[in-house]
Every structure is written in C-alpha cells, then in structure tokens.
Amino acid sequence: MDYIKSDYKYSTETGTIIGIAMEVHRILGRGFAEIVYKDALSYELTAKNMLFEREKEFVVNYKSIILPHKFYADFVVYDKIILKIKSKKGIVEEHVAQVINYLAISGCKVGLILNFGEHSLVCKRLVL
Numbered sequence: 001m002d003y004i005k006s007d008y009k010y011s012t013e014t015g016t017i018i019g020i021a022m023e024v025h026r027i028l029g030r031g032f033a034e035i036v037y038k039d040a041l042s043y044e045l046t047a048k049n050m051l052f053e054r055e056k057e058f059v060v061n062y063k064s065i066i067l068p069h070k071f072y073a074d075f076v077v078y079d080k081i082i083l084k085i086k087s088k089k090g091i092v093e094e095h096v097a098q099v100i101n102y103l104a105i106s107g108c109k110v111g112l113i114l115n116f117g118e119h120s121l122v123c124k125r126l127v128l
Contacts, residue, residue, distance in 0.1 A: 009127060010110050013078055018123055020044045021114045025121040034087045037116045038074060041085070045077065052077045058105050073102055082111040091115050091124050103128045 008014070024040040038054065045052045056076045060067040075083035084099050091113050099111040103126065115122040 008125070010078075010081055013081060014110060014112060014125065016048075016050070017077060017081065017083065017112060018114075018121075020048065021116075021123070022121050025116050028116070030087070030117055030119065032087060032116070034074075034085050034116075037087060037114075038085050041075065041083075045075075050077060051079065056106075058102070060105055071102065071105065073106065076106065076108065080108050080110065082106060082108045084111065084113045086113060086115040087117040088115060089117055091122060096124065096126065099126050100128070 020041065024037060024044060028036065028040060042052075042054055053073075053076045055072045055074065057070050057072055059070050073082050074085045077083060082099060082102050084095060084102070086095060095113050099113055103109065103111050109128050111126040113124040113126070115124075
C-alpha cells in the first residue's frame with residue numbers, strides 16, 4: 001500500500017513503515033503504553049527483514065564539546081528515518097520540536113511521529 005505521495009523523500013520506505021504501524025494499531029488498538037507499541041513495531045520490522053535500530057544513541061555536540069547527556073531515538077530505520085512513538089491524545093508542538101532536533105543531531109532527513117493514542121493511527125512526517 002502507498003500511504004505517502006511517491007515524490008516525497010523515502011516515500012517507499014515511509015509508506016511501508018506507516019503500513020506496519022497501521023497494522024499494529026489495528027491489532028492492538030489504542031490505550032497501551034508506548035513500550036507495547038515499540039515492542040510490536042520491533043517484531044514487525046524484524047519479521048519484514050527491515051534494517052532498524054531501537055533506542056539508537058546519539059551524542060549532542062555543542063561548540064567544541066560533546067555534552068554529557070545523550071538522546072535515544074525510539075527507532076532509526078534504514079539508517080535514515082527517525083521514528084518517534086507516542087501514545088497520547090494528539091501530536092503537540094513539543095513532539096515536533098523533539099523530532100526536528102533528533103533529525104538535526106542524527107543527520108537523518110526524515111522523521112515520522114507515530115501516535116497510537118487515538119482511534120486511528122496518527123502520523124506526522126517531518127523533513128529537514
């Protein structure tokens with residue numbers, strides 16, 4: 001299924017990811033903690049032989065130093081797409097700002113916020 005316009009950056013990959021997330025939401029529904037959806041996504045990404053890292057660690061460079069605190073992306077798929085998993089009512093600006101920062105630090109160009117907290121999966125696509 002094609003869930004993303006074909007002229008978007010990484011449209012095939014993001015369309016596949018969104019399709020997987022929709023299946024997870026269809027089976028589990030809403031109301032679980034984020035960790036449950038992450039576990040289900042890990043299962044599905046592995047089953048489909050997709051290259052991904054869960055809780056991938058990134059350092060934050062500031063001027064000429066690396067800050068002591070790191071950030072952990074929920075998922076990085078194909079070394080180029082960041083996934084932020086939420087289970088809340090709505091996607092808010094704080095989630096968007098966080099993913100934009102993750103994109104800047106990681107060097108990835110596309111981020112997806114996947115929110116399982118609504119009646120239907122809500123997805124927001126961000127591009128740097």
